Amino acid sequence: MSSGFMALAARDFRLAWRRPVDIWLPVVFFGVAASLFPLGVGPELQTLRQIGGGVVWVCALLSTMLALNTLYVSDYSDGSLDQMLLSGHSMVMLAAAKALVHWLLTGLPLVVVGPLLGLLFDMSSTAIVTLTLTLLLGTPVLSLLGSVGAALTLGLRSGGALILLIVLPLCIPVLIFGAGAVSSVEIGVFPSGHLSVLGALLLLTLVGAPPAAAAALRISVA
Template sequence: MSSVLLAVTRRDLLLARRRRVEALLPLGFFVVAAGLFPIGVGPEPQMLRTIAPGVVWVCALLAAMLSVTQMFASDHQDGSLEQLLLAPQPLVAVVLGKVLAHWLSSGLPLVLAAPLLGVLFDMRGTAIGVLVATLLLGTPVLSLLGAVGGALTLGLRSGAALVFLIVLPLTIPALIFGTGAVGAVEGGQSPQAHLSLLGALLIAALLGAPWATAAALRISLD
């Protein structure tokens, strides 16, 4: 199962490297959208620190949703997804490999760009560190839930809009815990409770989302 996961991950990363513009689109949207807020609300440092966690997390959420519809779409169009379903390897391992590749190409760049946005919003060093930690825990959740939505809407004309409607309500807990952890640090409190809940959410998504995605793929391709 691990060899299948690594093979699928390596394959999708190679494909993402060939389509660099599509791979960098979520990162570009994330940086540009979040960077416009300090210009719009003004240079007041306290105001920027207050809105920073919510702005960064909402932009990260929307950026992640831009690419989840393509997680299975290209394989569905060229027929390779059907071959993966017919292969003797576990479909769950294939799903995990594609989710891991999606996070490495779309989610991890958002985490790496977060400190730059933290400086832009005049956040303190400890708050920036917690923001990066919450995104490191939360962006895999977005990829896992996005895989479920992408599988359910596979082959539909309005799939992108349906993915937003299906996935966005499920990501609200991650948004709450992520922004709450940074807000707790800014208020002089410990972010441990919020980080623990975010970690528990990641574990729950890892235990349920791959199997739900595999079932949705079989239903979509029947």
Template sequence: MNSGFVAVTRRDLRLARRRPVEALLPVVFFLVACSLFPLGVGPESEVLRQIAPGIVWVCALLSAMLSLGSLYGSDYADGSLEQMLVSGQPMVVLVLAKALAHWLMTGVPLILVAPLLGLLFDMRADSIATLTLGLLLGTPLLSLIGGVGAALTLGLRNGAVLILLLVLPLCIPVLIFGAGAVTAVDSGISSAGHFYLLGALLLLTLAGAPVATAAALRISI
């Protein structure tokens, strides 16, 4: 199982290196979308600090959605997904490997650039740290939940639109608790409760999403 997990993760990361434009698209969209809001809202620091958490989280969610269509789509098109199903490896393990690779390609870059966006919105240092920690807990959720949506819409016409309809409602709690943690810090309240809830959601999703994704992939194939 370990060999299959490592092999699929390395394979997806290697394919991402061979397609740098496609791999960097979510990060570029994240930076551009967040950068437009200060230009449209104005330079008032207080307003920017109030809207920053919600804007960053919404843009992070939309950025993660950009690459979900190809999470299993390319493997389905070239027959690699069928080979994974008949390889004898537990499909749940392979699904976890692909979710990890997706998070490393999309979630980790968003976490790394989040402090720069915090400075752009004139956020305080403790708020930036809270935002970064929230993204660290929340972005794996986006990859895991997005994998379920990608598997359910595999091979369907207009699958990208269906992914949005399926995944966005499920990610609303992640947005609420992630942005709420920063708001709590700005208000002088402890953000521990928000992080506990994000951690609980991550554990729950980690236990259920790979099983649901594997079942959806078998149905699609």
């Protein structure tokens, strides 16, 4: 099972690298969208520090949503998904591999770019470390929840819009506690509670999201 998981992940990773635009688009959107806020809000550093965590997390959430629509579409269009269903391989393994590749190509770059945006908002070093940690805990949750939404809307018209309607409400707790952890540091409060909740959400989605996505795939393909 582990060899099949790694083979599926490696296959999707190779296929994704053949479409570099899909890889760079979320990262570019993340950086550009977050950079626009200081221009609109103004150069007041105290204001930028207060809104920085929330702005970065909102941009990270929207950037993650950009690549969800294509998560299963190519395999569905060329018949690969049907072959995977008939092969007897675990659909839970397939969904987990898809979510892992999505996070490696979309979420992990956001974790790397996040500290640079923290400097843009004049955050303290402790706040930047906290921001990076929240992104590291929270972005996998976004990818896992997004895989469920992508599976539910597979083959439907306007699937991209439907994914947003399904996934965004589920991601609100991640947004609240991710931004709240950074805000807590800025006011001198240790963010252990926020980080604990993010960790709990990660464990919950790791256990529950792949089986839910697998069940949705069976319904969508049937």
